[in-house]
Amino acid sequence: MSDLHKRLLEDVVIFENKEAHKTGAQFIAPDHSPRHTVQGKPLPARSAVTEASLQQRVEELLFHQSELLDEKQWAAYIDLFAADGVYWMPVTPEQTEWLDYPSIFVEDRRMMEIRMGRVTHPNAWSQAPQWGTSHLVGNVVIESFSDTEICVRSRFQMMELRRDTTRHFAGTYRHKLQRVGDDFKISLQRVDLLNGQAPFDYVLQIWV
Amino acid sequence: MEHCLKGTCVLVEPDRVHKSVYTDQAIFDREMANIWETTWVYCGHESQLKKTGDYATVQIGRQPMIMVRGGDGTIRVLYNRCPHRGVQLCGNRQGNTGSTFVCSYHAWTFHLDGRVKGIPLAHGYAGTRMTPDNPDCSMKAAARVDSYRGFVFASLSATGPSLLEFLGEARIAFDDMCDRSPEGEVEIVPVCHRVMQHSNWKFFMENQLDALHPSVTHQSTGVAAGRVERKLQEQGQKPPLFYHYLSTFASSFELWDSVQTVNFPRGHGILKGYMGLRPDDPDTKEYVAAMYRAYGEQQAQEYLGRSIHHVLIYPYLSVQSPLQQLRVLRPVAPDKTMAEIWHFRLKGVSQAIYRRALWYFNLVNSPATMINADDLENWTKGQWGLESNGGEWVSFHRNFGGDTRENGVTYSNNGTSEAVMRSQFEAWREYMNE
Numbered sequence: 001m002s003d004l005h006k007r008l009l010e011d012v013v014i015f016e017n018k019e020a021h022k023t024g025a026q027f028i029a030p031d032h033s034p035r036h037t038v039q040g041k042p043l044p045a046r047s048a049v050t051e052a053s054l055q056q057r058v059e060e061l062l063f064h065q066s067e068l069l070d071e072k073q074w075a076a077y078i079d080l081f082a083a084d085g086v087y088w089m090p091v092t093p094e095q096t097e098w099l100d101y102p103s104i105f106v107e108d109r110r111m112m113e114i115r116m117g118r119v120t121h122p123n124a125w126s127q128a129p130q131w132g133t134s135h136l137v138g139n140v141v142i143e144s145f146s147d148t149e150i151c152v153r154s155r156f157q158m159m160e161l162r163r164d165t166t167r168h169f170a171g172t173y174r175h176k177l178q179r180v181g182d183d184f185k186i187s188l189q190r191v192d193l194l195n196g197q198a199p200f201d202y203v204l205q206i207w208v
Numbered sequence: 209m210e211h212c213l214k215g216t217c218v219l220v221e222p223d224r225v226h227k228s229v230y231t232d233q234a235i236f237d238r239e240m241a242n243i244w245e246t247t248w249v250y251c252g253h254e255s256q257l258k259k260t261g262d263y264a265t266v267q268i269g270r271q272p273m274i275m276v277r278g279g280d281g282t283i284r285v286l287y288n289r290c291p292h293r294g295v296q297l298c299g300n301r302q303g304n305t306g307s308t309f310v311c312s313y314h315a316w317t318f319h320l321d322g323r324v325k326g327i328p329l330a331h332g333y334a335g336t337r338m339t340p341d342n343p344d345c346s347m348k349a350a351a352r353v354d355s356y357r358g359f360v361f362a363s364l365s366a367t368g369p370s371l372l373e374f375l376g377e378a379r380i381a382f383d384d385m386c387d388r389s390p391e392g393e394v395e396i397v398p399v400c401h402r403v404m405q406h407s408n409w410k411f412f413m414e415n416q417l418d419a420l421h422p423s424v425t426h427q428s429t430g431v432a433a434g435r436v437e438r439k440l441q442e443q444g445q446k447p448p449l450f451y452h453y454l455s456t457f458a459s460s461f462e463l464w465d466s467v468q469t470v471n472f473p474r475g476h477g478i479l480k481g482y483m484g485l486r487p488d489d490p491d492t493k494e495y496v497a498a499m500y501r502a503y504g505e506q507q508a509q510e511y512l513g514r515s516i517h518h519v520l521i522y523p524y525l526s527v528q529s530p531l532q533q534l535r536v537l538r539p540v541a542p543d544k545t546m547a548e549i550w551h552f553r554l555k556g557v558s559q560a561i562y563r564r565a566l567w568y569f570n571l572v573n574s575p576a577t578m579i580n581a582d583d584l585e586n587w588t589k590g591q592w593g594l595e596s597n598g599g600e601w602v603s604f605h606r607n608f609g610g611d612t613r614e615n616g617v618t619y620s621n622n623g624t625s626e627a628v629m630r631s632q633f634e635a636w637r638e639y640m641n642e
Binding site: 001002004005007008009010022023024025027089091099100101102103104105106110113114115116117118119121123124125126127128129196197198199200201202203204205 | 397400401423428433435460478513563575576578581617
């Protein structure tokens, strides 16, 4: 065995299964915090219309969901998903599953909670620059519905401004909705990003 | 900067480098000529090109190339340029060109090895010096093409070290990836994520083996993942292994300092660190048993127990062999670098084992990465900082003089030693002064 191969068998286990306290910038500078999390902002109001068709109610949910993204109401956004709901952005429109093929996003509520925890952490450095999005959802088509489930397809356009740079994303949403009383929960949201395999100028920090 | 071209040695000192090596266009052009367009550059994997006529376009320095599988099974690398009027022959990133390259402008055709096949109204060239027997009528090929364990490289220079000499001991990147398959082979997953970095390529290469940055840069993700991980444990559930891929980034400074970097000649290097990929579950047991059958217990234990986090092939490749991930840099400008991000399947392993690598690819290396989001922010701000006149030098003083050097290999005695950067610039200076 060569010297290198022997050295490679010397173990340092870098997977620590406990919380590391002596880490991060605030360990070095405890009063340091480049960014405060925004708290206490009211949620955007739902539609006041009480008499509405299924089409209108589904559209209202999609509009509300996109507004939560634009308002950075991450917890309320996650809460639109069912307990076992999944947000999925495949790489290509042909893709039919996420277990054995790469995806851009495949997140259950727990993973979404990690993502929310990341972007709201004071030391999420990439969140320091001012940024925002504006979503527009349209072409809403209810493909099928039953007493329990609704499948709906729509198109979206989104512009993002981060620091001084704008980016433009577009594509198709496919929502599988569960009826919960008069409202809905998302059991699956599939997002086919038109520019999913184009070069990304920077990355996606949050759901589209 | 006149002195840049005369001698780059004044820009690189053993413990610091001048900022212009990250920002200067003339230095960048020289890097393209002296490094990328001379040395061995990774083009792709053999499994990308399954059938005759399958091709993938690839950028080697400033040169647009085509990697193509010929009718004889050989993979060749050709300049993507029609010898007639210079138009590119392949306008797509990948595909199948059948038995022939056809130019879209005047229908010159070429065999898959680049030889001219046909020219419309060829009699029009009679009596000129551009008759089809002139080699100038054929597509130009890369001077050298070679592969190692299925990974294809090309060199645009006819002379220089062989591929094996170039890779040196850093070939462990490919050995470690393939050895983890009971069949000794990997297959590419046909997804390439591309992310543009607004920074010099060196930022990425330095960052990959920089063990001090994870707990600072990636703390937000590490802490958030650790919190959910603990919540699940408190609820009596077993968090999936991939949560740990994220939470480990917030390990303590001391822990990261305890890993070691191994820095080879030519700028290649290894960040050691065992990734804890062998939990005691039925899937892992089945996999280990298959490895024992394939290699015998002792050999299999060595393959599975290697302490490797990342291997760098300088100056453009970062291989995370235990999880079969590969990132290759295609520099565009001093402040612009395209990263192509791939991963591989181990042949002969269960889907459960594949999924471990897939989760890492999705969480860390996809365009929705929870890790590189913060790296990219650092590198962009780093590039802007170095373009300023706020200082002339970039410091690599950490543990300077505190490393161990044996047979041309530098072993850092601290994980966070900037031996990595010092070693990379030692190689850079040699390339640039040639």
